Amino acid sequence: MNICPCARGVERRRCTCKNFEKVAAEGGPGCPSHNIWALGKLDHAVKSAEWILELAPRLPDGYIRLGDLAQLQKNDEYACELYAAGVEVSKETTANLSPKSQHPYTLYRHVLRQDPLRLPAEIVSQTFSLVLRVSKEWTRKLTSPVHRKLWRNIVFPYKRYMRPSPMPSPDHLNKILSWAGEGGARKIVIDNVWAVAESIVTQLLESSPNLEHLGLHLISKQTLPVHQNKWTQLRHVSLSCDIAYFDRTEVDRTGGLPQTFLQNAASSLEHLNLVGIPWSWYRGKVPHFPQVKTLQIGSDSEDNILFPIFYLSIGFPRLEQLRTGPGLPYLDDESAMIEHKKWEDVWPHLKVFRYDPSQEEKGGFEAIRTRETLRYLTSLHSLQHIFLAVGKVDWGCMFPDKEEYVLRRFDVTQHSHFRNLRSFETPSLVITPAGGRILLSNAVMAKQLTSFDLLFSKGIRESVIVPDDSLTGTTRKTIYRDSRNDIMEKNSIWHLKGYEWLCGTPSIHTLGLYEFCFPVDAESDEDSPLLRFLATFPNLRTLKINSSKYSAPEFVSLVVSIMRVTHLKTIYTTCVDGEFLDKLRETAQEHGVQLMSQFPEQQWPMPLAS
Structure with a gap:
């Protein structure tokens, strides 16, 4: 124990005031563990169990006790891991066949039990196929009307290869x-x-008039029935094609998008996911779906054609959530804009927008048009949550000064003040302080903004007013900050200083910080610009942080300092692994912080507060 690595290289001698021999001779502690549990003093019991495990890591006692406590705290996953570790220890000591050594097996099997219906569909299907063969009595009971819910979800899973x-x-x-x-x-x-076979698909659909959820993937040469008023309860549809069939085939043809089938369900359809866009939609012939609230639209075509996104605002007028991607990197704002007389008529109910192409964009004309289209989309008055994954293309300043924010057809600044904005996630897009102020200031004043991402870059573009001669007055010029390594710290300090107006915002509970570079030799927390900035947010609880500009020890030291000056509950980072991650996780636990080594997956559709 004196050379245990968790002692951080410092010898730790046993406490001399504890006489373990005397306690053992007297028959153990005066207060049994079950009494401590009944009193609700689980923290005390956990510390005791951890100490038992540390003293005797080759015996099952510590694993069993700590696992039991984890179950009491409703942490079944942790309990399962502890019991599994106890099982492994028992395997190593096969000579000891006492009941206590076999106890971890029993506990492990118990905690591992799951609701069979929550298992993968293929396992459930196989289980029921076997159960139905047991006896006629079992078959009669399981297929009786009492258990009809068991047979209402029909899933045929498949994995490539x-x-x-x-x-x-x-x-x-x-x-x-x-x-x-x-x-x-x-x-x-x-x-x-x-x-x-197409006959199987048709049989399933024809026999299910009360169908609510339909998912058909890798469609190639099938068509769907087109009966009107047949599926009046169908609310969720997910369709994807194989080898870009939807893109190359006319709608309702063999292998094409079953557009008529969708239109016949338009009165009830609320959620639609499409991978594959028919060519007619590029020409503005988008069918009308008045009830659809969430739409995810992507493509598996490699043509990378500009998609006129605003045609969808005519076909899907009541959208609340829109996600573009995967495979749809280029968007266009032309053509469909003329259909709307006023900017306020464009998706007045849209609350969530996600641009997630899931493939690397190329520069050039298409990227420029996409950037302008995204500026339109993010200016919609009702938007509350925006996520932009713009890839590695240098898009310049997407949110510039207000004088530059007048777009070709509409002055969106007259209508869009970003007052309803709750979250703005752009982990790969640099937003200048001037653009950030335009984007966020109204939401901050309205106490609506809860989440925001800051990406620092090597060189930052700043648009400023500089005095000129008396003949020409003032001129707007663009200054590019130097991107050499020796002044990257100055760039990060300059960038963060531009966001001083954001300091202390009480509504913010989540921040993302990426690719920053601040001095590591600050003498105190007050001397660190980043620590001073984060310490001002009274309700900051979640931090997503990554930067390739630090060594692993420097990054660990920085995160520890951040935990010291904030009230964080959760930190996400992928910058460290191995022993550095273990050390950081241990320190985080001491500060009451949960450290996650992967960033959270974005849920779709996004749950919205009522």
Whole structure:
């Protein structure tokens, strides 16, 4: 124990005031563990269990006790890990076959139990196929009307490069649909439609008039039935094509987008995910879906054509959430704008916009048009949450000074004040302090802004007013800050100083900081611009932080300093791993901070507060 690595290289002798031999001779502690648990003093019990585990890591006692406490704290995942570790220890000491050494096995099996219906669909399907063979009595009970909900979700999973599962026969499929009761299936998902006969797909749909959720993926040469008023409860549809069939084939043709099927469900359809855009939509022939609230639209075509995004505002007038991507890097603001007489008529209910092309964009004309289109989209008055993944292309200043913010067709500054903005996530886009002030100041004053990202760059463009001679008055010039390594720290300090007006905002609870470079030799926290900046936010609870400008020890030291001056609950970073990550996680635990080594996945659709 004296050379234990968790002692940070410092010898730690056993406390001399504790006489373990005497305690053992007297029969153990005076207050049994179950009494401590009943009193609710779990923190005290956890410390005792951790100490037992440290004293005797080759015995199951510490693992069992700490696992039991984890279960009491409803941390089943941690309990499972502890019991599993106890099982491994017991394997190493096979000579000891006492009941206590076998106890971790029992606990591990117990905590590992799951609701069978939460297992992967293929396992559930296999389980039920076996259970139905046990006896006629079991089959009768499981297929009775009481359990019809068990048969209302029909899922055919598939993973690429794996042999697809055999499809049921039409007769067997009719049996399953009859077990689902009147109205048939409520959810149908087929991940590999290309491997399923069209007759099977048609049979599933025709027998399920009460269908609510439909997912058909890798569509290649299939068509869907076009009955009117058939699926009046269909709310969620997800469709994707194989090898860009939707892009190359006319709608409603074999392998094309089943547009008529979608239009027949338009009265109930609320959520639509499409991968593959028919060419007619590029020409403005977008069908009308008056009830759709969330739309994700992408493409698997490699043509990279500019997509006129505002045509969708005519076909989907009541959108609340819009996501472009994957595979849709270039957007266009032309053509459809003439359909709207006023800027306020463009998606008046849109609250969430995500630009997530999931592929690297190229520079040039397409990137310029996309940038201007995104400036239009982010200026919609009702927007609350914006996420822009712009890739590695140098887009310059996307949110410049107000004088430059008048676009070609509309002066959006007359209508869009960003007053409703809650979150603005741009982990790969630099926003100058001047542009950031235009974007965020009204939301800050309205106490709406809760989340914001700051990306620091090597060289930063600043637009300033400089005096000129008496004949020409003043002139707007653009100054490019130097990007050499020796002044990167000055650039970061300058960039952060431009955001001083944001300091102390009480509504902000989440910040993202990326690719910054501040001096590491600050004598105190007050001498560090970054620490001073973060310490001003009274309700900051979540920090996403990454920078390749620091060595691992420097980055660990910086994050520890940040925890010391803030009230953080969660930190996300991918900058360190191995022993540095372990050390940082241990320190974070001491500060009551949860350290995550991966950034959180973005949920879609995004849950919105009522």
